[in-house]
Amino acid sequence: MASNAVMEETLQILKDHKLRVTPQRHIILAYLVSHHNHPTVEIIRDALGKELPNMGASTIYNTLNTFVDHHLVVELQNGDGSTHYDYFGTPHYHAICTNCGRIVDVTYPGFSDTEKGLEKKTAEISGYMISGNHMEVYGLCPECQIKLGIKNNE
């Protein structure tokens, strides 16, 4: 699906939730839809500073929290002290480097079944009414493996 089709669809979700589509919300969402680097507030702020120089930090936090509340965006921690954000259009999970903090998307055929199975089992065992999940896998990214001399640079 084209990026602007994704945008249209997502903006519609905001409207359906009776949220106003302000310029700030629009450009933050556009940034997240088109970048999958799992940015922090600071990175978003720097990237959008030219388009909306006066956008307050609290607006970015408010906006992202709103997106999270409506399940458009997920929050991630990689140990660097600040929260990372990710537009969650396509189901996936994350591999996080324990050395440099790099976060990469992962999915595979059948992942959805794994996920559904986990949620179903959890509901049965815990009695929780399940609304979602997060899976994270930790390890050394390929670059750090080389940097730390664990793997040879081929």
Place this chain on the structure above:
Amino acid sequence: MASNAVMEETLQILKDHKLRVTPQRHIILAYLVSHHNHPTVEIIRDALGKELPNMGASTIYNTLNTFVDHHLVVELQNGDGSTHYDYFGTPHYHAICTNCGRIVDVTYPGFSDTEKGLEKKTAEISGYMISGNHMEVYGLCPECQIKLGIKNNE
């Protein structure tokens, strides 16, 4: 396995890593081994205040971070702003209530296979050298379902 056997075994792990077993480390570890309530630093501090009234907050943070570094303890966030800690003797994952923050342990026969499968797939796809994972499932705990009128109190 008896609780003090678990303690002995875990203290040995500290010694193997050439870490000193101080009174502070001992009682914090004992607390975590015998409580599975996923406490915060504040809760640990209150609980142990009678045994070691002068224990500094920084000591608790240092100690817990050390345990985390050596994979004896895992950190959890439930959205209340502070980090929760969990002695991780037996592999399990967590169901977290999105309303009240309650964290409960979950496991089931075959969970280990699910986990191993996820790690293996992730290594193949991402090239990461995997060292661990975290799985969390979100939803409403049974009490909150009743409290919010979603489920009847039977």
Place this chain on the structure above:
DNA sequence: TTAATAGATGAGAACCATTCCAATGTAATG
């Protein structure tokens, strides 16, 4: 045992990501 070194604790200061607040601005409603 004593001396030297490294490791650990504790009190409080500092940090800093995030939230809160009050004032201002703007969109929706009718």
Place this chain on the structure above:
DNA sequence: CATTACATTGGAATGGTTCTCATCTATTAA
């Protein structure tokens, strides 16, 4: 237009965690 509710902004406040450094304790060396 008038009213109301929603959003943005900048700055202040918050608070969990880390940092600093003096003190203390365990370990090792002599």
